[in-house]
Amino acid sequence: MGSDGRVEEVPNFPDLVWVPVQWGDQDAFGHVNNTVFLRWFEIGRISYVERLGLSHNVSAQRLAPILAAISCSFKRQVTYPDRIRVGTRVSRIGNSSLVMNHVIWSEQHGDNVAEGTSTVVHFDYGAGKSVPIPDEIRRKIAEIEAAAQP
Numbered sequence: 114m115g116s117d118g119r120v121e122e123v124p125n126f127p128d129l130v131w132v133p134v135q136w137g138d139q140d141a142f143g144h145v146n147n148t149v150f151l152r153w154f155e156i157g158r159i160s161y162v163e164r165l166g167l168s169h170n171v172s173a174q175r176l177a178p179i180l181a182a183i184s185c186s187f188k189r190q191v192t193y194p195d196r197i198r199v200g201t202r203v204s205r206i207g208n209s210s211l212v213m214n215h216v217i218w219s220e221q222h223g224d225n226v227a228e229g230t231s232t233v234v235h236f237d238y239g240a241g242k243s244v245p246i247p248d249e250i251r252r253k254i255a256e257i258e259a260a261a262q263p
Contacts, residue, residue, distance in 0.1 A: 126200030127261035129162040134195040144190040157201035175239035185229035195221040209243040
């Protein structure tokens with residue numbers, strides 16, 4: 114963070130995805146609708162999960178992440194035209210769940226416009242229940258997170 118409190122980049126977030134703001138993302142009030150921020154978190158979540166190789170397990174083993182909870186704190190309005198950068202990191206790993214932190218940074222504002230968390234559960238879709246996160250996935254998360262630290 115700069116001395117004026119503005120975010121010049123998205124530090125300590127190992128997964129970063131640029132997303133253009135679409136005209137249709139805006140609502141009747143002329144700013145991006147709150148539901149779009151959750152979709153942007155989803156883009157970040159999916160990008161991170163794909164790096165872990167979890168998305169490929171759905172068809173073979175019926176194991177994949179499932180969203181259990183999500184929250185968002187809005188800091189500033191976003192309008193078209195703009196381009197946002199979604200940063201995602203894992204802040205906690207439990208037995209069968211993990212907490213992901215998200216930040217949305219606006220190119221137009223040069224600042225953080227939203228923050229949030231997602232709780233994701235490692236889920237066996239065939240059995241319909243959560244399952245422990247494998248050690249291999251834990252190691253991959255540790256590697257990804259370590260690479261983002263200064």
